[in-house]
Amino acid sequence: MPGVTSDVLEANDRFYAAFNNHDFEAMDALWATSVEVACVHPGWMRLAGREEVMASWAAILRNPDQSRLVPGDARVVFTGASAVVHCREFVAGTPLVATNIFVREEDGAWRLIHHHSSPVMSASS
Amino acid sequence: MPGVTSDVLEANDRFYAAFNNHDFEAMDALWATSVEVACVHPGWMRLAGREEVMASWAAILRNPDQSRLVPGDARVVFTGASAVVHCREFVAGTPLVATNIFVREEDGAWRLIHHHSSPVMSASS
Numbered sequence: 079m080p081g082v083t084s085d086v087l088e089a090n091d092r093f094y095a096a097f098n099n100h101d102f103e104a105m106d107a108l109w110a111t112s113v114e115v116a117c118v119h120p121g122w123m124r125l126a127g128r129e130e131v132m133a134s135w136a137a138i139l140r141n142p143d144q145s146r147l148v149p150g151d152a153r154v155v156f157t158g159a160s161a162v163v164h165c166r167e168f169v170a171g172t173p174l175v176a177t178n179i180f181v182r183e184e185d186g187a188w189r190l191i192h193h194h195s196s197p198v199m200s201a202s203s
Numbered sequence: 204m205p206g207v208t209s210d211v212l213e214a215n216d217r218f219y220a221a222f223n224n225h226d227f228e229a230m231d232a233l234w235a236t237s238v239e240v241a242c243v244h245p246g247w248m249r250l251a252g253r254e255e256v257m258a259s260w261a262a263i264l265r266n267p268d269q270s271r272l273v274p275g276d277a278r279v280v281f282t283g284a285s286a287v288v289h290c291r292e293f294v295a296g297t298p299l300v301a302t303n304i305f306v307r308e309e310d311g312a313w314r315l316i317h318h319h320s321s322p323v324m325s326a327s328s
Binding site: 113114116118120121122123124126153155157158159160162164166173175177179182191192194196197199202 | 238239241243245246247248249251278280282283284285287289291298300302304306316317319320321323324
């Protein structure tokens with residue numbers, strides 16, 4: 079069953095919606111349980127394992143002053159059972175770039191196994 | 204044919220060896236041709252497509268003052284035909300964190316389809 083780009087982009091959009099709605103339950107439901115997950119928030123070290131990653135999201139989403147994250151220009155690359163999305167992000171006018179890796183789990187849903195977001199500090203490309 | 208962690212870590216090591224040896228040919232051979240590749244250098248915007256990505260490596264590797272990149276603490280997660288490696292990097296004492304995504308191509312070699320490296324700016328984890 080080949081991956082459908084729109085399904086992955088929809089999962090990617092749900093990730094940003096969960097973020098912007100401060101919706102921890104939706105965020106938690108979006109992260110895979112079948113694979114060890116990892117996450118790199120902008121400027122942070124890598125977080126590995128579901129417990130550590132979800133604790134970071136809980137802290138971020140409970141911050142009422144957290145700015146919205148506006149995604150754009152997403153591209154999807156399929157690699158068998160996984161899909162890599164890379165996109166731009168803007169937070170309070172600051173450009174970021176993100177790598178989001180999804181796997182399709184047993185119930186057919188695409189879920190995140192990896193999020194890596196980092197600030198853009200040069201004008202390159 | 205399940206992936207073998209040591210094969211992927213070896214490919215990951217070859218990536219850093221190619222970087223530290225300023226060996227463009229080895230770097231070029233390490234990047235996939237079967238899938239659209241992408242790359243995020245620290246502080247850069249995303250580069251997409253083999254031409255753009257390899258042009259960036261050519262420029263970086265021809266810089267005689269480029270500091271060595273020392274990888275460490277690599278973890279591998281398999282997602283079917285692809286493997287995600289996340290690791291630390293140190294360049295001239297500065298900590299970075301990297302996401303490297305490999306696919307196994309037809310000849311059995313693991314090749315990069317995605318590299319995302321970013322600076323660590325906080326003490327988090």
